Amino acid sequence: MVISSFDAGGAERVASILCNRWARAGHAVTALVWSPPSKAAHYPLDPSINYIPLDLARISTGTLDVARQNLRRLRCLRAALRRADPTVVISFMVEQNVLAILAARSLRIPVVASERVHPGAHAIGFVRNTARRLTYPLADAIVVQTSDIADWFATRMNIRAVVLPNPLELASFPTAQRPAKSPSDPRLIVAIGRLERQKGHDVLIAAFAHVAARFTNWRLDIFGSGSLEQDLRRRIAQAGLESRITLRGVVDDIPNILRSADLFVQASRYEGFPNTIVEALASGCCVIATDSPGATAEILDSDAYGTLVAPNDVDGLAAAMATVMADATLRESYARRAPAATTRYEASAIAARWLELLAGIATAIPATSIRSAPND
Numbered sequence: 001m002v003i004s005s006f007d008a009g010g011a012e013r014v015a016s017i018l019c020n021r022w023a024r025a026g027h028a029v030t031a032l033v034w035s036p037p038s039k040a041a042h043y044p045l046d047p048s049i050n051y052i053p054l055d056l057a058r059i060s061t062g063t064l065d066v067a068r069q070n071l072r073r074l075r076c077l078r079a080a081l082r083r084a085d086p087t088v089v090i091s092f093m094v095e096q097n098v099l100a101i102l103a104a105r106s107l108r109i110p111v112v113a114s115e116r117v118h119p120g121a122h123a124i125g126f127v128r129n130t131a132r133r134l135t136y137p138l139a140d141a142i143v144v145q146t147s148d149i150a151d152w153f154a155t156r157m158n159i160r161a162v163v164l165p166n167p168l169e170l171a172s173f174p175t176a177q178r179p180a181k182s183p184s185d186p187r188l189i190v191a192i193g194r195l196e197r198q199k200g201h202d203v204l205i206a207a208f209a210h211v212a213a214r215f216t217n218w219r220l221d222i223f224g225s226g227s228l229e230q231d232l233r234r235r236i237a238q239a240g241l242e243s244r245i246t247l248r249g250v251v252d253d254i255p256n257i258l259r260s261a262d263l264f265v266q267a268s269r270y271e272g273f274p275n276t277i278v279e280a281l282a283s284g285c286c287v288i289a290t291d292s293p294g295a296t297a298e299i300l301d302s303d304a305y306g307t308l309v310a311p312n313d314v315d316g317l318a319a320a321m322a323t324v325m326a327d328a329t330l331r332e333s334y335a336r337r338a339p340a341a342t343t344r345y346e347a348s349a350i351a352a353r354w355l356e357l358l359a360g361i362a363t364a365i366p367a368t369s370i371r372s373a374p375n376d
Contacts, residue, residue: 001015001018001030001031001032001090001092002032002033002077002089002090002091002099002100003031003032003033003034003091003093003096004034004035004042004057004092004093004095004096004341005033005034005035005039005044005057006031006033006035006036006045007035007041007042007244008043008225008250008275009194009273010116010276011092011093011116012042012043012168012271012272013275014092014116014166014167014275015031015092015358016041016043016044017167017169017347017351018090018167018350018351018354019031019045019046019049019050020044020045020046020049021065021075021167021315021347021348021351023046023048023049023356023357024041024046025081025237026051026326026354027355028048028085028257029046029048029049029050029163030043030049030050030086030294031045031050031051031052031165032052032077032080032081032084033052033053033054033158034053034054034055034057034073034096035053035054035055035057035274036053036055036057037053037055039053039265040205040318043053046151047312048160050084051335052080052158053361054073054076054077054078054080056072056076058075061279063282064148066127068376069185070099072158073099074099074102074103074326076112077103078103078107081103081104081107081109082107083228084261086109086110086111087109087111087358087362088109088110088140088358088361088362089104089109089110089111089112089238090111090112090114090354090358091111091112091113091114092114092116093114093115093116093266094115094128094131094132095109095128095232097113097114097115097132097133097135097136097139098131098135098140099130099310100113100374101113101135101138101139102135102138104209104305105138109361110140110356110361111139111140112140112141112142112143112273112357112358112361113136113139113141113142113150114142114143114144115143115144115145115153115161115274116272116273117143117144117158117198117270117271117294118146118148118149118152118270118271118272118293118337119149119152119153119297120149120152120156120293121269121270121292122270123292125242133157136157136159137159137176138155140355140361141161141162141361142162142329143160143161143162143163143164143354144161144162144163144164144272145166145272145273145294145295146150146161146163146165146272146273146294146295146298147163147298148293148294148295148296148302149163149272149297149359150162150163161181161193161294162357164353164354164357165273165295165344165345165348165350166273166275166278166345166349167345167346167347167349167350167351168278168279168282168342168344168345168346169348170282170343170346171237172255173255173279173283173342174255175213178283178335179259179260180283181262183328184217185217186217186218186264187217187218187219187221187262187263187325188219188221188256188260188261188282189208189216189218189221189261189262189264189265189299189321190221190222190223190256190257190260190261190263190264190265190269190373191204191220191221191222191223191225191226191265191266192221192222192257192264192266192276193224193262193266193268193274193276194224194225194226194340195222195225195226195227195229195232195247196226196227196228196340197228197230197266197269198268198270198271199226199266199267199269199270200266200267200268200269200312201222201224201232201234201267202221202228202231202235202239203207203223203230203311203313203314203317204220204265204267204317205232205235205236205239205241205245205320206235206239206314206318207267207314207315207317208220208241208244208245208316208318208321209239209241209316210248210315211318211321211322211325212239212241212313214322214327215325218244218262218325219244219245219246220241220244220245220246221245221246221248221253221257222247222248223245223247223248223249223250223257223352224249224250225249225250229247230342232247233247233279245255250292254279254281255279256287256360258279258280258283258316259283261280261283262285262286263285263286263321263324263325263331264276264280264285264286264287264288264329265279265285265287265288265289265317266280266287266288266289266290266296267289267290267311267317267322268289268290268292268294268296269292269311269312270292270293270294270311270312271292271293271294271295271296272294272295273294273295273299274289274294274295274296274299277289277296277299277300277306278299278341278345279339280338281299281305281315281338281339281342281343281355282338282339283338284335284336284338284339285335285338286306286324286330286331286332286334286335287300287305287306287307287334287338288306288307288308288309288320288321289307289309290308290309290310290311290312290313290319291308291309291310291311292311295318296308298310300341301341304341305334305337305340305341306334306338307320307324307334342372
């Protein structure tokens with residue numbers, strides 16, 4: 001597994017779940033990460049996983065330095081793959097995908113690259129986009145999370161991508177433990193995601209400000225970290241809602257947070273496969289989410305398991321929130337149905353589908369010792 005890190009984040013969580021599942025099934029798993037040795041993984045990893053921090057997460061200072069850093073990363077990754085001698089390489093996210101494809105193919109190792117967000121909505125710049133277009137056809141497979149993203153690759157890059165949704169450890173989200181609340185108890189809205197423009201927390205704050213005066217016993221907690229923290233705090237202060245909207249930062253115990261939530265709202269402008277929506281559904285939450293590029297509508301089966309609103313629509317989001325905030329019966333109806341939406345994402349089944357893909361690739365390509373490849 002080649003990934004930038006195992007820090008808090010959706011792609012990182014998916015990688016940790018898959019690596020742990022494969023390791024517990026008896027496979028030898030090596031994780032090559034950009035992180036320095038001093039930085040531990042945020043997500044627990046099985047002790048049998050060979051975790052190798054390559055210390056490649058450096059900030060580049062200009063165009064020439066970008067090229068220099070990526071050449072260094074390529075050489076380092078190639079050397080690490082030579083030592084690991086894997087049957088197959090899996091990489092997550094564009095920069096790691098490009099370098100993994102180049103390094104693995106030069107060593108005649110099969111490589112599977114995985115996109116973790118909708119590429120049609122996530123701008124990566126001319127250089128990265130060109131690198132993706134040049135290298136992705138060299139991969140043995142491209143994995144995406146939804147048919148919508150697969151269609152994008154077929155149309156824009158003439159690549160047939162494999163659709164594998166994200167896995168969820170369902171046992172971590174027991175809905176039976178949701179606390180009972182009386183009608184007079186305070187109510188909680190939860191949002192989870194990086195404090196970046198993609199996640200639309202600014203839209204959510206504005207929407208909550210529209211309904212706050214009407215629903216005085218409701219508050220909003222936003223979990224995550226990112227570059228927009230101070231901007232979001234400013235927006236909260238401007239709305240006069242410092243006592244009712246709280247930025248909680250990064251936390252480990254997401255299942256307990258979701259069990260205490262009366263409503264989960266995700267206001268993203270685009271997604272790949274939003275893990276937090278699946279986790280909220282598994283926890284028996286009533287869910288409101290934006291019908292943005294990515295898997296959200298697929299997860300919610302249109303409006304069967306939650307309410308969909310248009311992205312960037314403050315008034316529409318506020319109206320949807322007011323509807324479910326005012327109607328406890330409606331919230332409970334959605335909450336009862338919610339877990340049924342998640343069984344298709346159970347981790348053991350998704351990890352097994354990955355292994356089927358990897359086994360097919362490994363057997364289709366004649367084994368060639370990497371020791372016969374040119375030296376670095």
